[in-house]
Amino acid sequence: MEIIAQLEERFDKMLQKIKQLEEENTFLLEEVEQEKQRKDEVRNRIEFLLNKVEGNLE
DSSP states (O other): OHHHHHHHHHHHHHHHHHHHHHHHHHHHHHHHHHHHHHHHHHHHHHHHHHHHHHHHHO
């Protein structure tokens, strides 16, 4: 019976670790999405400025 209790304890710890990793993954996915949005915003602003400069040169 002792072996079964040890296996159950290890299984519970593994489940806790999986849950922790899933939470970390969700957090990191949100951070990646925010970075993509910032990158797109910067790119759009640069394109706008380039178009403005090109318009002034013509």
